[in-house]
Every structure is written in C-alpha cells, then in structure tokens.
Amino acid sequence: xxxxxxxxxxxKQLIQLETPGLSLPRERSFRSFQKQENFLGKFxxxxxxxxxxxxxxxxxxxxxAPYAPDERFIPYEAPSREHILGTNDIGNxxxxxxxxxxxxxxTVGFAAxxxxxxxxxxxxxxxxxxxxxxxxxxxxxTDVVLIIPKIPLIIVLGAFLRPSIWVLIPVLGFMSWxxxxxxxxxxxxxxxxxxxxKSALCMGFSPSHIMVSDIFPNIVHxxxxxxxxxxxxxxxxxASLSFLGLSDISMKSWGSMLxxxxxxxxxxxxxxxxxxxxxICITLCVMAIALIGFGxxxxxxxxxxxxxxxx
Amino acid sequence: MSGIARKIIRYFASFVLIxxxxxxxxxxxxxxxxxxxxxEDVYVSEYxxxxxxxxxxxxxxxxxxFTAFLxxxxxxxxxxxYHLHAPxxxxxxxxxGWTLLFVGVSVFIGALLGxxxxxxxxxxxxxxxxxxxxxxxxxxxxxxxxFLALLSLYLFSFKLGLFPSxxxxxxxxxxxxxxxxxxPVCVMSVFSAxxxxxxxxxxxxxxxxxxxxxxxxxKGLHDTGILFRHIIKNASLxxxxxxxxxxxxxxxxxxxxxxIFSLNGMGTLIYDAIxxxxxxxxxxxxxxxxxxxxxxxxxxxxxxALIDPRVRRPA
Amino acid sequence: xxxxxxxxxxxxEVRDLEVSFQGVKTVTALSGVSxxxxxxxxxxxxxxxxxxxxxxxxxxxRLLPPESRVKGTVELGGKTLLELSEKEMAKIRGREIAIIxxxxxxxxxxxxxxxxxxxxxxxxxxxxxxxxALLKAVSTLKNMGFANVGECINYYPxxxxxxxxxRFLIAASTVLSPLLLxxxxxxxxxxxxxxxxxxxxxxxxKVERKTALLLISHDLGFVRRLADRIAVMYAGEIVEIxxxxxxxxxxxxxxxxxxxxxxxxxxxxxxxxxSPPLSxxxxxxxxxxxxxxxxxxxxxxxxxxxxxxxxxxxCFLCP
Numbered sequence: 001x002x003x004x005x006x007x008x009x010x011x012k013q014l015i016q017l018e019t020p021g022l023s024l025p026r027e028r029s030f031r032s033f034q035k036q037e038n039f040l041g042k043f044x045x046x047x048x049x050x051x052x053x054x055x056x057x058x059x060x061x062x063x064x065a066p067y068a069p070d071e072r073f074i075p076y077e078a079p080s081r082e083h084i085l086g087t088n089d090i091g092n093x094x095x096x097x098x099x100x101x102x103x104x105x106x107t108v109g110f111a112a113x114x115x116x117x118x119x120x121x122x123x124x125x126x127x128x129x130x131x132x133x134x135x136x137x138x139x140x141x142t143d144v145v146l147i148i149p150k151i152p153l154i155i156v157l158g159a160f161l162r163p164s165i166w167v168l169i170p171v172l173g174f175m176s177w178x179x180x181x182x183x184x185x186x187x188x189x190x191x192x193x194x195x196x197x198k199s200a201l202c203m204g205f206s207p208s209h210i211m212v213s214d215i216f217p218n219i220v221h222x223x224x225x226x227x228x229x230x231x232x233x234x235x236x237x238x239a240s241l242s243f244l245g246l247s248d249i250s251m252k253s254w255g256s257m258l259x260x261x262x263x264x265x266x267x268x269x270x271x272x273x274x275x276x277x278x279x280i281c282i283t284l285c286v287m288a289i290a291l292i293g294f295g296x297x298x299x300x301x302x303x304x305x306x307x308x309x310x311x
Numbered sequence: 312m313s314g315i316a317r318k319i320i321r322y323f324a325s326f327v328l329i330x331x332x333x334x335x336x337x338x339x340x341x342x343x344x345x346x347x348x349x350x351e352d353v354y355v356s357e358y359x360x361x362x363x364x365x366x367x368x369x370x371x372x373x374x375x376x377f378t379a380f381l382x383x384x385x386x387x388x389x390x391x392x393y394h395l396h397a398p399x400x401x402x403x404x405x406x407x408g409w410t411l412l413f414v415g416v417s418v419f420i421g422a423l424l425g426x427x428x429x430x431x432x433x434x435x436x437x438x439x440x441x442x443x444x445x446x447x448x449x450x451x452x453x454x455x456x457x458f459l460a461l462l463s464l465y466l467f468s469f470k471l472g473l474f475p476s477x478x479x480x481x482x483x484x485x486x487x488x489x490x491x492x493x494x495p496v497c498v499m500s501v502f503s504a505x506x507x508x509x510x511x512x513x514x515x516x517x518x519x520x521x522x523x524x525x526x527x528x529x530k531g532l533h534d535t536g537i538l539f540r541h542i543i544k545n546a547s548l549x550x551x552x553x554x555x556x557x558x559x560x561x562x563x564x565x566x567x568x569x570x571i572f573s574l575n576g577m578g579t580l581i582y583d584a585i586x587x588x589x590x591x592x593x594x595x596x597x598x599x600x601x602x603x604x605x606x607x608x609x610x611x612x613x614x615x616a617l618i619d620p621r622v623r624r625p626a
Numbered sequence: 627x628x629x630x631x632x633x634x635x636x637x638x639e640v641r642d643l644e645v646s647f648q649g650v651k652t653v654t655a656l657s658g659v660s661x662x663x664x665x666x667x668x669x670x671x672x673x674x675x676x677x678x679x680x681x682x683x684x685x686x687x688r689l690l691p692p693e694s695r696v697k698g699t700v701e702l703g704g705k706t707l708l709e710l711s712e713k714e715m716a717k718i719r720g721r722e723i724a725i726i727x728x729x730x731x732x733x734x735x736x737x738x739x740x741x742x743x744x745x746x747x748x749x750x751x752x753x754x755x756x757x758x759a760l761l762k763a764v765s766t767l768k769n770m771g772f773a774n775v776g777e778c779i780n781y782y783p784x785x786x787x788x789x790x791x792x793r794f795l796i797a798a799s800t801v802l803s804p805l806l807l808x809x810x811x812x813x814x815x816x817x818x819x820x821x822x823x824x825x826x827x828x829x830x831x832k833v834e835r836k837t838a839l840l841l842i843s844h845d846l847g848f849v850r851r852l853a854d855r856i857a858v859m860y861a862g863e864i865v866e867i868x869x870x871x872x873x874x875x876x877x878x879x880x881x882x883x884x885x886x887x888x889x890x891x892x893x894x895x896x897x898x899x900x901s902p903p904l905s906x907x908x909x910x911x912x913x914x915x916x917x918x919x920x921x922x923x924x925x926x927x928x929x930x931x932x933x934x935x936x937x938x939x940x941c942f943l944c945p
C-alpha cells in the first residue's frame with residue numbers, strides 16, 4: 001500500500017491558484033507553480049543583493065564614506081562635488097553620516113531581534129514541551145503582554161532613562177517575542193509526538209537535552225524567517241524611537257538623521273537631500289530583510305509540507 | 312464558556328499589569344522618585360521637595376501608596392503637570408478626543424480599503440494589478456509611518472500647496488477640519504491598509520483551496536460572487552485578529568504622523584513632554600493609551616465571536 | 627460509442643471522455659469514458675481509490691482546475707456542457723445538475739447558518755428575496771423529516787454531526803429540484819446509522835422527485851441497494867457496465883470478479899498487485915498485470931468496450 005502511494009506521489013501535487021477546482025491529492029502544476037516560484041525567486045535574489053549591499057555598508061563604512069561622520073564643515077550646504085549629499089545642521093557630511101548610520105540601525109535591529117527570538121524560542125519550547133499548567137501560564141503571560149502597547153511604554157522608559165542603544169536594544173527585544181513564542185509552541189507540540197522524541201524519552205534523556213538536540217534543529221527553519229521579520233520590525237521601531245530623540249546622539253542611526261532633519265530645520269528649508277536618503281535606506285533595508293524573511297517562510301512551508309498538513 | 316472566562320481573566324490581568332507598571336515605573340527608575348513624579352525640569356527648593364514627598368506619600372509603605380494610587384485613578388486624578396500647569400487628566404482628555412477621532416477614522420478606512428483590495432488581489436493573484444498593488448503595499452508597510460507622512464507633507468502641502476500643514480483647523484467648522492485632516496488621514500489609512508491588504512490576500516488565497524468554496528461554485532455561484540458571498544467572511548477572521556494585535560502599533564504610528572503634521576493631539580503632547588521631561592504627563596498618557604488599546608482588543612474579540620460561530624457553542 | 631439503456635429517455639450522455647492533467651509529467655486521468663444516464667435512473671460508478679471516479683463527477687460539473695485538458699462530449703438534455711462559457715455553466719450548476727461531496731462538514735461554509743446556505747441557491751438562481759427563500763428552506767427541511775426545524779435553521783455546520791450535515795448538504799443541493807444529482811462518495815466517513823438515513827434520503831429523491839442519480843462510491847453494498855445500473859472503473863477507464871443484479875450475480879470482467887471476491891461475504895480475497903500509476907499505464911489491457919486469466923494478446927492490444935446484450939465489457943476474454 002505504501003509503495004503504491006509513493007509511486008503516485010511525485011505526479012500528484014496540485015496547487016491551484018485560480019478559481020476553485022478539483023484538487024487531486026497533491027499534484028504539482030508545472031506552469032503556474034513555476035511562475036510563482038520565479039516571482040518569489042526574483043524578489044528573493046533582489047532582497048539578498050540589497051541586504052548584502054547594506055551589510056557591506058555597515059561592516060566597511062570607511063570604504064564607502066568620503067569623510068568621518070563627525071568631521072565638521074560648513075553647515076546646511078546643498079549637494080556639491082565635495083559633499084554629494086550636502087551637510088547637516090552642524091556641518092557633518094550627510095553621505096558619511098548615512099553610511100555610518102547603517103551600522104547602528106542594523107545592529108539595533110539584529111540585536112533586538114536576536115533577544116526577542118531567543119526569548120520566544122525558549123518560552124515556546126517550554127510551553128509546547130511541558131504543556132499543562134506551565135503552558136497555560138506562559139501563553140497567558142504572552143497574551144497579557146501582547147496587549148500592552150510597546151512604543152508608548154518604550155517612550156516612557158526612554159524618557160526616564162538616559163537615551164542609549166544599550167537601553168533600546170534590550171527593551172525592543174523584550175517587547176516582541178509573542179509571535180515567535182506562539183509559532184515555536186505549536187511546532188513543538190507537533191514534534192513532541194514524533195517517534196524520535198518518544199524514543200529519546202524512553203532512553204532516559206532529560207527534557208532539556210531533548211529540546212536542544214531533537215526538537216530545536218527541526219524548528220530552525222521556522223525560526224530563521226521569524227528572526228528576519230523581527231529584525232525588520234525592530235528596525236522600524238528603532239527608526240520611530242530615534243525620531244523622537246530617544247536614541248543615542250553619539251551614535252546616529254538613520255532614524256536619528258531623520259529626526260535631526262525634521263527638527264533642525266531641514267524640512268522647512270526643503271533640504272530633501274538630508275531627509276530623503278535615510279528614509280529610503282530604512283525602507284529598502286527593511287524591505288530586503290522582510291522579503292528574504294517571507295521567501296524563507298514560503299520555502300519552509302514547502303519542505304515542512306507534511307507536518308503542516310498533519311497540523 | 313470557559314473560553315470567555317479565560318479571555319476576561321486575561322484582559323483583567325492586562326489591566327492590572329498596566330496599572331502596576333504605571334505605579335512602579337516612577338518609583339523604580341533611577342533618580343529621585345519625587346522628581347520622577349513631578350517632572351525633571353521643575354525647579355523646586357529642598358523644602359518644597361520634602362513637602363511634596365510627604366504629600367505624594369513617598370514615605371508611606373508601598374501597599375498604602377498603591378491603594379492611594381488606585382483610588383486616585385478611580386477619581387480620574389492622574390497627577391499634575393507642573394510643566395503645563397494643569398491636571399494631567401484634563402490635558403489628556405482634551406487632546407485624546409482629537410487623536411481618537413483621527414485614529415478611529417483612519418484605521419476604519421484603512422481596514423476597509425486594505426481588506427477589499429486584498430480580497431480582490433487574493434482572488435486573482437496572477438493579474439498585473441494584484442502584483443503591483445501587492446508590491447506597493449509591501450513597500451508601504453516597510454516604511455516608517457512618519458516618513459510617508461513627511462513625503463506627503465512635502466509633496467502635497469509644501470510643493471503643491473493643496474493642503475494646510477498645521478493644526479486641526481483654522482476656523483472651528485467642519486470644512487476646515489476636513490481640509491486639515493485629509494492628508495494625515497490618507498497617510499494613516501494607507502499605512503493601516505497595507506498590513507490589512509497583505510493578511511487578507513494571504514487569507515483569501517488560503518480559503519480558495521477549501522472545499523466550501525468549490526461547493527459554492529458547484530451551487531452555481533460565479534467568479535466574484537463566490538468571493539463576496541462566501542470567502543470574504545471566512546477570510547476576514549485573521550484580519551480582525553491582526554487588527555486587534557496591531558492596534559497598539561497603529562496607534563503609535565498615528566502619534567508620529569500627528570507630530571509631522573503638527574496636529575494638536577497626543578502625538579505633539581507626548582513629544583513636548585519628552586523634551587520637557589514631564590513625567591506625570593507621560594505616565595498618564597501611557598496609561599490612557601494602554602487602556603484604549605486594551606479596549607480595542609476587547610472590541611475585536613467581540614467582533615470575532617460575532618462572525619465566527621465556531622467560537623460560540625449552543626447552550 | 628453509444629451504450630444502450632432501457633427504454634427511458636436519456637438525460638446525460640458522456641462520449642469518449644478523455645481528461646489529462648499537465649504537470650511535471652502529464653497524467654491521463656480518464657480515457658475513453660462513455661456512459662449515459664436516463665431520466666430518474668440511478669447509475670453507480672464504482673472502483674478503487676484513484677481510478678478516476680471523482681474526476682468524472684468534476685468533469686461533468688466543469689469543476690476541474692485550469693491545468694486540465696478535456697476531450698470528448700458531455701450532453702445534458704441536448705446541451706453540450708463542455709462548450710459552454712463559465713457564466714452559462716454557472717447557471718446550470720445547482721439548478722439542473724447538483725453535486726454533493728464526501729466531506730459534508732467541510733463543504734458547508736462554517737460561518738453561515740444552515741438556513742442561509744440552504745436558501746442560497748434560491749436567492750442566486752431564482753432571485754428570490756431572503757425571507758421567501760428561508761421559508762422555502764424551512765419547508766424543505768420539514769419534508770426531509772427534521773424535528774425542530776425552527777432551531778435547525780439557525781444552526782451552524784460545526785454544531786452538527788457529520789450525518790446531519792450530509793442531509794443538509796443534500797437539501798441544499800436539491801432545493802431547486804435538479805434533473806441530475808451527482809453524489810461523490812456520500813457515505814464515506816459516516817457510521818452505519820447515517821448511511822442508512824442517507825440511503826432513505828437518496829431513495830426518496832429517486833422515487834418522489836424523480837431525480838437521476840450518479841452515485842460514486844467504493845462501497846459495493848451501499849451501491850447494490852440503490853443503483854439501477856453499475857459501471858465499474860479501473861485506471862481511468864470503464865471496464866464493465868451492467869444492471870445491478872446481473873453485476874452481482876454474474877460479473878463478467880476479471881476485475882469486477884476480483885472486487886466482489888474481496889467483499890467480506892465472499893471471503894475477503896484481495897486482488898494481488900497495485901493499481902498502475904496513471905502517468906505510465908501498462909501496455910495493452912490496463913488490468914493485465916493483476917489478471918489471473920491473462921493471455922498474450924492482453925499484454926499487446928488494448929480492448930474496446932464491447933456490448934453484450936444489455937451489458938458492456940472491456941475484455942478480450944468475454945464472449
């Protein structure tokens with residue numbers, strides 16, 4: 001019986017994209033699926049290229065920036081050959097600021113996402129593995145925290161504490177683990193019924209050992225896209241908070257640049273070369289990361305197809 | 312029934328958590344709690360500080376302080392803003408109305424627009440229009456909301472002079488209000504719509520593969536008839552969940568847009584309070600915003616239960 | 627090739643139907659399928675899972691996905707269904723032909739009430755108002771024998787059992803009194819009591835409303851009690867058509883004989899081997915790898931459907 005099913009397997013995977021029709025149990029439709037794959041593929045490739053570019057900007061700023069970001073020249077200058085993007089209100093070259101800003105924005109984004117993914121994974125694993133009262137408690141806790149609006153809270157915190165990225169990163173990280181926790185929990189619930197987990201239990205391995213070596217490797221493929229999407233959202237949050245001046249002045253991220261541009265007269269003076277580039281950079285960088293994250297998510301679904309079906 | 316009981320407990324717990332945060336924050340943060348409670352830039356002498364310390368009850372044990380705090384809250388007393396020389400509650404009440412109007416209208420329009428376009432895009436995802444709209448909305452959702460506001464302010468207000476750039480109204484009449492609010496509402500709606508679009512689109516694509524949509528076709532329904540008569544109601548469930556989850560985020564985005572457009576709502580209020588280190592105002596604002604979001608979540612839950620009968624069982 | 631029926635007017639006629647799906651490999655789901663159904667007649671289509679029975683149902687209703695390629699003719703009361711536009715076909719679906727699926731709880735929309743879904747065909751096809759349509763739905767349910775109809779109308783599919791949902795589904799499909807009802811594995815997943823109720827329901831349709839029925843099932847007992855004629859399918863082809871009693875008493879095709887032998891009453895003897903993959907069928911007769919009577923010609927030439935009296939068989943060995 002199993003062989004018969006397997007024989008028919010490869011031909012029968014139909015995904016209909018248009019009006020509803022008969023769906024034979026799994027038969028890949030060549031043309032329309034190819035189109036969709038290409039579509040995603042192009043975006044994925046574009047996203048990876050963009051991200052690579054920004055990473056390069058963040059890691060090797062001195063190669064791209066003409067000056068150091070804190071060198072002072074004549075303020076409020078329009079774009080010229082020496083300053084391709086002009087200068088800001090205290091005379092720093094805007095292009096250099098932009099290039100060095102990549103480092104800050106992306107660091108905050110990745111670090112905050114790392115913290116939130118870590119917390120979410122641990123909570124989700126524990127909730128899904130141990131179930132029962134612990135599960136209820138953790139998920140209840142998640143729900144309760146979910147409702148509290150993060151940005152107003154961070155604003156209040158930021159006003160009290162001295163603005164610095166070492167405050168910003170943990171606070172952003174602690175605020176966005178809910179979706180990761182949920183997804184990890186549901187996948188863990190699924191996986192803990194798998195044969196190899198049960199056999200590990202029988203062999204007497206401790207729960208933490210099982211979680212780390214058996215369950216965790218199988219959830220990595222969902223964690224990765226969640227991590228990327230968390231980075232994207234953390235970057236936008238950071239940009240918003242820096243805009244309000246709640247970030248380090250010594251380390252200027254793109255959001256801070258926008259803040260200065262708006263509040264120090266860049267907007268009134270129609271200095272689009274000051275406020276457009278950082279905004280565009282934020283958008284492009286976030287888009288690149290988000291597209292890669294979505295792409296990974298859909299690919300993950302393809303491979304985890306069986307698991308998802310059984311869920 | 313236990314589902315509803317659970318939800319009520321969760322909402323209550325959130326409420327308690329919010330009040331606790333509000334209470335402990337000024338007392339935990341570095342610096343003198345008195346300063347934390349009255350604001351940083353207020354210039355008072357040592358003697359007045361001691362007076363305030365007793366008045367604010369900082370010498371009393373914590374649980375007494377908390378009870379006093381709760382009773383104050385129930386009397387709608389959220390402290391006094393020395394910065395603005397008025398009780399916090401009064402200031403918040405005044406500004407909150409405008410912000411709620413702004414947010415409410417924008418979120419509503421955005422939800423409708425995003426859902427409708429998303430449903431159509433999900434129904435025929437291969438069409439050029441769907442792909443283009445999808446791409447446009449992805450870009451919008453990746454942009455910080457205030458940047459969109461900045462761009463539109465520049466383009467439509469400064470360059471083209473079509474819309475005013477400051478305040479809620481020039482003269483207190485409907486026409487002026489609409490004119491002033493048009494641009495901010497547009498930006499906010501686009502921002503809110505982009506998230507709804509993406510979720511609705513994905514949801515419709517998913518629901519198309521379900522058996523009931525095939526059966527609807529078998530009953531003789533045709534093209535968009537199937538979409539609107541059957542799929543949309545099912546597909547809108549994740550959208551409602553998203554709206555609830557997102558409301559906090561949307562509200563915060565609205566604050567930024569208010570700042571850009573210099574609207575006299577909570578946004579500019581909060582910004583000034585940050586600059587002036589007006590802590591009581593900030594705390595009051597946080598409390599009010601958090602409670603609003605909590606309330607919005609409850610409404611969304613109610614709406615969800617109304618639409619999805621699987622959540623409620625017959626007696 | 628026309629298959630003779632008894633002296634009843636032909637309602638549905640299917641000729642040389644061929645359906646293939648484009649994919650990584652092209653799969654031919656149906657080849658050379660021909661049969662007809664007379665008015666008020668019940669034709670059953672039986673066969674193993676994957677032999678193409680459901681595809682027949684979906685082809686007639688034009689519910690196949692866009693990757694399908696269909697050749698042949700399907701005529702309903704003179705109209706060639708395969709040539710109609712989607713809009714015209716939508717007018718016929720639900721009104722002249724209706725279908726019920728094997729998973730009633732999934733076929734009904736979970737967020738709309740039963741009453742709403744029952745009344746829907748009336749509103750869509752006959753443009754009736756909400757209230758009148760609901761009243762008609764109520765009376766339909768009363769006729770089916772439901773006890774507290776007033777409450778049932780406001781129920782949702784998730785609140786009811788599978789058996790109840792199946793009957794609701796039948797009600798919704800037949801509210802416009804279609805000429806032909808296609809039942810795609812209606813008894814799957816139902817327990818004995820529900821299957822008995824289902825049989826009663828279908829019999830009522832046949833006798834009282836004179837609806838023709840295309841019954842697709844792999845449950846031979848169920849089919850025996852309901853069908854006038856039975857068509858046996860294997861690997862996308864019809865291998866035998868005969869009236870119900872003759873098929874069970876004296877089956878002609880070796881596959882049919884094997885099927886009947888595998889029934890519990892006859893000893894549970896399975897047919898050896900597995901059904902062939904549809905993308906690479908065996909040469910000659912598609913059943914020959916598993917046939918205990920095969921000869922050399924069975925591996926080389928492909929048999930046609932021969933008529934023998936009132937029956938038809940696709941086998942070289944049958945006279």
